[in-house]
Amino acid sequence: MLKRSSKILITLEHSNHYAGGIVVDSTEVKIIKLAKRGNHQAFSDLVDLYKNKIYHLGYRMLGNKQEAEDITQETFLRVYKSIHKYDAKYKFSTWIFRIGTNLCIDRLRKRKNAFSLDAETIEGEGIDGYDILPSEDDSPDQQLIISETQRHVRKAIDKLPEKYKSVIVLRYLHDLSLQEIGDILHMPVTTVKTRVHRGREYLRKKLEHGNLL
């Protein structure tokens, strides 16, 4: 019975309601309530609402399809197991992004410990561990479309140190505000700003080096 009602809810109310300038997605609020009560269909709807965002986050943070998929699955598994702990006072997107980002950071740290990938010879120069990793694993067709510029930008992001990478990815690829990034990463906005500044400088140097600027 519940399954059916949630499906109807989605088809009838798939619109955002504007309340005092703040976007309140009532559909999402209802879906989350149902999912909290263990409704299967509602959880599956929640997956459909957020899977792309988490996949893109994983893809940019980790640089390959397989790990992006893994991280998306792990994120939703965690969401499923701890949705009863989610406090509806806060934005759901902040909560799920926190889970996803933390999982990505954990992987990056493990990777670093396992291979010492960051042991670059000269500042940004030469071959380092990241070059060995399969970062571009799109089909040949897609690779034709990807321009040299995009390849450079991807690589520059891939090489960003982990603490700058998370803020840069959330800021520029997910278009989140500095405040939201602070909420996701549990750090003051001033720290987020410092990291955005340093990350931006790092990227600039890399892109300048690739004659893109």
Next chain:
Amino acid sequence: MNERVLTLKGVGKVNCKQVNSLLHEYLDGDLTGVKLHQLSHHLDTCSNCKENLVQLEKTEALTRSLPKSPVPDDLSNKIMDAIPMNSGNRWMRWAKQYPAMAAAAVFVIIMTGSLFAINEPDSKLIVSGSGMEYVVIKDNQVIVPEGQTVNGDLVVENGEIIVEGTVNGKVTLIDSEINLLASAEKVAGGVTHIDQTLDWIWYKISGFFDLFKKE
């Protein structure tokens, strides 16, 4: 007014390193008022910093413009397959989480079920015990005939026992009546009434353990 002029006068003294941090604040949309003036004045005179700003703006634009890679079609299915609820319903998940509680719950359900079975209204007369061969059974009545001596115990369920003779053993009554035509002394081992369901369970359980004792 004076203050502002003074600040603007000091603009030239802002070095390029300081301007770099102003550039980032500007890109974050945080720069207003005097600081914004300072920056704009510096950029008018310093081509290096101006070039820096252009480069940073391009960096932002290039990073933002990075296309999102296509999401695999079967991602939803893969996610849902990894969720444990697909491998069982809520009760099963709960049971896996708290096995002891689940076992207790199963026990309670079975016991409750057996209670209903016990309390069936159309229960039949059951007579058992070692003194069986001396009694006469008529409808739901168990009669110990006059002059007859029962050398053993009797258990009567859902009926009535009429003792005209003598019973040397015990008489146990389960939801049954006893009719002693003379005195109670005719039952040497005493009479036990079991009417309540809980007593019944206890009786059954102790009987179960008695089986082991005998063996």
